[in-house]
Amino acid sequence: DIQMTQSSSYLSVSLGGRVTITCKASDHINNWLAWYQQKPGNAPRLLISGATSLETGVPSRFSGSGSGKDYTLSITSLQTEDVATYYCQQYWSTPYTFGGGTKLEIK
Amino acid sequence: QVQLQQSGAELMKPGASVKISCKATGYTFSSYWIEWVKQRPGHGLEWIGEILPGSGSTNYNEKFKGKATFTADTSSNTAYMQLSSLTSEDSAVYYCARSSGNYGYWGQGTTLTVSS
Numbered sequence: 001d002i003q004m005t006q007s008s009s010y011l012s013v014s015l016g017g018r019v020t021i022t023c024k025a026s027d028h029i030n031n032w033l034a035w036y037q038q039k040p041g042n043a044p045r046l047l048i049s050g051a052t053s054l055e056t057g058v059p060s061r062f063s064g065s066g067s068g069k070d071y072t073l074s075i076t077s078l079q080t081e082d083v084a085t086y087y088c089q090q091y092w093s094t095p096y097t098f099g100g101g102t103k104l105e106i107k
Numbered sequence: 108q109v110q111l112q113q114s115g116a117e118l119m120k121p122g123a124s125v126k127i128s129c130k131a132t133g134y135t136f137s138s139y140w141i142e143w144v145k146q147r148p149g150h151g152l153e154w155i156g157e158i159l160p161g162s163g164s165t166n167y168n169e170k171f172k173g174k175a176t177f178t179a180d181t182s183s184n185t186a187y188m189q190l191s192s193l194t195s196e197d198s199a200v201y202y203c204a205r206s207s208g209n210y211g212y213w214g215q216g217t218t219l220t221v222s223s
Contacts, residue, residue: 032208043215044213046210049209089209094168098151098153101151
């Protein structure tokens with residue numbers, strides 16, 4: 001199984017600040033990487049697929065980058081509505097696996 | 108628009124079985140994989156497996172083989188997941204999602220509580 005590791009389980013960033021969330025796969029996943037945002041009581045919401053493709057309706061302050069085993073979700077200018085937990089997921093090979101999540105809060 | 112509507116919360120006794128449904132609207136149900144995901148506090152998101160309704164093809168996470176069984180009814184555009192021999196470890200929120208590789212559409216989740 002491919003393990004997905006999000007190095008930070010918790011991040012506290014100032015309003016308007018830049019956020020970087022990293023995700024490392026235990027094997028190459030060829031950019032078959034998605035990022036999800038989850039707010040309490042809600043299902044996850046797809047933000048980015050294919051490592052870099054922003055889903056329709058997702059604010060442009062969100063972006064994804066990376067290749068091989070290492071991937072990053074960035075948020076420029078953090079807004080209050082961005083407070084949530086963020087998960088990466090590889091869908092290169094089954095069992096599809098998720099990172100442990102990064103809980104983002106406002107400092 | 109694409110929607111996935113899941114069945115309501117369940118309270119079950121240990122050893123029992125439960126069947127959770129996921130009704131799809133707004134797209135061709137038979138053509139997309141339906142994924143099932145488990146979420147427990149402190150355990151993140153776990154992929155249970157998937158079913159392609161049009162063919163009935165399934166893929167299971169080895170960890171859930173023998174625990175979960177997927178079926179789909181194309182006449183009612185509904186996917187089902189049955190969980191058997193329930194224990195407290197099965198208490199969780201279960202989601203269905205439509206797959207295009209990634210999961211762009213999710214159900215609202217079904218909370219399962221296993222308690223005597």
